[in-house]
Amino acid sequence: MRTMNKSxxxxxxxxxxxxxxxxxxxxxxxxxxxxxxxxxxxxxRALQSLLDDKxxxxxxxxxxxxxxxxxxxxxxxxxxxxSCGTTVEIEGSSVERWAEAVAKEHYFREVGHxxxxxxxxxxx
Numbered sequence: 001m002r003t004m005n006k007s008x009x010x011x012x013x014x015x016x017x018x019x020x021x022x023x024x025x026x027x028x029x030x031x032x033x034x035x036x037x038x039x040x041x042x043x044x045r046a047l048q049s050l051l052d053d054k055x056x057x058x059x060x061x062x063x064x065x066x067x068x069x070x071x072x073x074x075x076x077x078x079x080x081x082x083s084c085g086t087t088v089e090i091e092g093s094s095v096e097r098w099a100e101a102v103a104k105e106h107y108f109r110e111v112g113h114x115x116x117x118x119x120x121x122x123x124x
Contacts, residue, residue: 007038007046012055012070021059021067021087059087062118077115083124090117 004012014030015022022030028043047068050056057071059078077092095115103111 005046007042008050008055010036010038011043011046011050015056015068015070018069021069021085023065023067027068059116077117079117079119081121081124082118083120086121086123 010031011027014027018027018030024040024043024047027047028038028040031038031043047056051058051068054071056068059067059069059080061067061080062082077090077095079088079090080086092115095113099111099113103109
């Protein structure tokens with residue numbers, strides 16, 4: 001892992017305040033509201049670096065927009081409500097076994113994956 005720069009530290013702090021998923025635009029607006037002169041391009045670059053270092057987690061909404069939050073400790077997947085955006089972390093041991101089997105069958109190694117399931121929560 002690389003040494004973090006000021007932009008990355010500010011983004012981590014902002015994500016801690018948000019306490020959940022936020023888009024790059026939302027994070028940019030929060031930082032600007034706090035008087036930070038950070039540019040949107042810098043926000044995207046810092047988020048990509050934090051993503052590469054597995055400090056943040058990314059979720060793609062059905063419309064393709066990326067949402068970011070601080071990572072939890074263990075590998076997990078998400079169940080997301082299409083209506084209200086409620087997000088639940090889920091374990092996917094069967095998905096893990098399936099991914100491992102498919103990779104092995106096709107002679108791949110060091111395979112990663114992301115799974116997001118979309119539906120409607122009980123409140124919607």
